[in-house]
Amino acid sequence: MDGATPQADDIVIRVRDLRFRYPGAARDALAGINLDVRRGEFVGVTGPSGAGKSTLCLCLKGLIPAGTFGGTISVAGQPVAPGTAYIESSALVFQNPETQIIGLTVAEDLAFGPENLRRDPAGIRAAIPRYLEQVRLSGYEEADTYRLSGGQKQRLAIADALILEPQILILDEPTSELDPIGKDEVFEVIERLRRERSITVVIVEHAAEQLADMADRIIVLDDGALVDEGPPDELYRNPRLFHRPDAERAPQISEVLFQLIQAGLMSEEQFTAREETGIERLRSLLMASSGQVVQHA
């Protein structure tokens, strides 16, 4: 559709020199962030506690907290600043689902967002079971939200965002309380939405292994600054940021490969942070070393 000017229209989130400081704080929560996100891109955000990840999410959604704001943000062509009206093109899944869940029952909670946007009530009712199924909550329509477990609340909060059918989905550690398969399921839902509707995803996530398998690009925040970014296979080889005892966790596959490369047992260009690719490379290495012929499945 916009093939004529792909460069200009392709950027759905543009952030320039974003600065933010909470009232009374001694330092900037965000200290000059520059970021462009392309339409349909999957961007992972990682970094230690207090790096500014949640503040960035709030700013991208236009929910700029009270404080000192500087720089510019544009989301789907709309300028975002303190006091900006609701941005319908994007949805945010909050870090703490209890901040987000307001309905007494699961169905009421899911309907709240789209009803506020004056979407068709019959359409909303029809959509509810579909979104509950996507987050493994089928049959929970009439369940009281306060009785849900931590993980169930987190999945409901994700469904709350998905049912808005946003172009841009921003998620702040959406899987922190989910079991491992639950994490996979959330990532599968996001992947499907990307395929079917080309949505753009910005996700704060500590689950490095899933991030490495799915993200086009990962950015690392520390102390309010963007300290590194790149595709997973490049980013996770940065020894200043990963592979040290106190560093953020890197995918285990990348840690094994990193150590083998350090020991001279593998060549540097064989590095990857992706599970399947990594297993293939380890397999080839073992077979070559034992003199067997490498077979490709």
Add this chain to the structure above:
Amino acid sequence: MLDGQAAIEISDLVFRYVPSGPEVLRGVNVRVETGEFIALIGQNGAGKTTLAKHFNGLLKPSSGTVRVLGRDTRSAPVADLARTVGYVYQNPDHQIFAQRVRTEAAFGPRNLGLGQAEVDRRVDAALALVGLQDFADEFAFSLGRGQRQKLAVASVLAMEPPILVVDEPTTGLDQAGSRGILDLLSRWNADGRTIVAITHDMTLVAERVPRTIVVNDGRILADGPTRQVLSDTALLRTAYLRPPQATRIAQRLSDLGVAADTLTVTELYTQMSRLLGRGG
């Protein structure tokens, strides 16, 4: 310790939140010895937290018995149980209520009737253990999520309970924070305290916790050495769990000599370098 007296002994525990409601725990038998470090794993809604809340009498069995250091939780005074079993909640905001960090950490020991000097000693020690010593006079709710999590742990540590139950202690923490909490738990365990940790973090379980119990659908699905439980991929799958990535990689390479019960990156790397060294 008296021979035969477990830290926690659970027999045929059945639990319903309402008398006519569904059984959330459906016949649980577990014995935890004094000084053990145990991980409770299972999918969301499996009953982990419900089970753990029986350890300190927050919940009482609908039928069956729960004994803590030999005492039945149905008859033991709550104050006694609170002294014996410390419980750190999943969400620190469900626990923290005081304005200042120091006041929050002092609440538990003060409630135990300790004198001011002993309360101060314990609070200082607990805050130092979790690395919050410089935040003692800050507002509790001005702390970040990770720091609030540490405060919740410190508040319970300050009571110095012989049994500690922590519900998802590393949720929302970065790697340094998670390791910090696990180091802390390991040190406490080394001092002879019993620790039960509910967690979804298979990597930390694999690296740190000797025994793992899988809760599934209100029952104990598996209970044994972590190496055995976490390398049983089929069993974990039925509980919506899966082994750590290092184990998954090892199992895909087991036909080439990598042990299928590999648990950690270090173990995987050691085997790879040995196999490559020998072949090359």
